[in-house]
Amino acid sequence: MRSEHVLSEPLSEDWIRRCTGELAPRLTPTGDARAFVIDAPDGSLAACALGLIHPVLSGPAYPRGLAARVQVVATHPGFRRRGFARAVVSALLDRLRTERVTLFELHASELSAPLYRELGFAGSPALMRMTRLEAPVAASDPESGPVSTSPEQYAETVLKATAFACVYFTDEEGRPLQLHSVHSPTHPWQFVGGTMDPGERPWQTAVRECREETGLTPAGPPRLLATVYGLPGAGWPYSTIGCVFDGGRLTAEQIRRISLDPEEHDEVRVLALAEWEALMPPRDFAHLRAVDEARRTGRAGYFETWDRGTE
Incomplete structure (x- = not known):
C-alpha cells in the first residue's frame, strides 16, 4: 500500500519482499x-495504518519509556474521502494507548496534516508529535498503576479550534446583506461577524461584532440559523467552529445608517440571492444560500465546508 499509493517512486519487488520478511515477525503479539486495516469488497486493502513501538528514556510525559512512530498510513485512491484514514489511524492510536504508549510521532504530507492536527498532533508536517497521558503512572513507582492527568496536561491533547459568530441580515424584501472585506480578496463578501474574544459566548460575540462593524445592535432573543465547521488548512492551523444568527429584516433607513469600520470593510450591499452567486466563490455562495434557506424554512442549517484555508 505504501509503495503503490504513497511513495512518489514505488519500491522494487526486491525491497517489497525484504520489507515483508522483516515486518511479518514484528506484527506478532511479542513484536x-x-x-x-479496512478490507475492500474484493478482499484487497482499502486502507491501512502501521505503527512501530520503540523505547525512549522515561520521563513525566512517557513514564513507561514507550513511544510509537506512525510509519504508514495509506488509502486506495478508489476509497478516499470516506473517513477510512481517520478510522485506521484512530484505531491504531487507541491500541497503542492500551499498551501505555504516550508519545507519538509521524511525518505527514501537506494534504494529510490537517487530519493529524484534528487527532491531536502538533508541529510541521515534517515532524508532527503528540503526547497523550490518559493513563500515566506515578514517577516514584513505575508499576503502581494509573494516576489522574491534570487538566493542563489533558488540554494539550484535545482539539484546538477558533470560534466565531455571525449575523445574517436582509432588507425588508428578504434580500441578503453582505459586507465587502478590505483584507480578503479571495472571499470578498462576508456576513457581519467575527472571532470570539476570551470569555465571550457566541451571541455576545455576534452583538459586539455587529456594533463594531455596522453600528447596529441586533435584537434578541438569539435565533440560530446555522452552525458551521471548517478543517485546518494552509491558511489557518486550527479548526473553525461558528454560529450564524438571524439579525432580522432591516428597513431602508437602517441600511442607510450603517457605519462601516474602514479597517475591515469598505462597502455594504443588498442584492437578491441569485445575484450574489457571480460575486463570490462557489463555496461562499453555498454558505449564503444555506443560511437563507434556514431563515425561510425555520430549520437550522449545518455544514462542514468552512475550510477557507484549503481552497
Missing part, C-alpha cells in the same frame, strides 16, 4: 509493530 513491536501494530497495524489496522
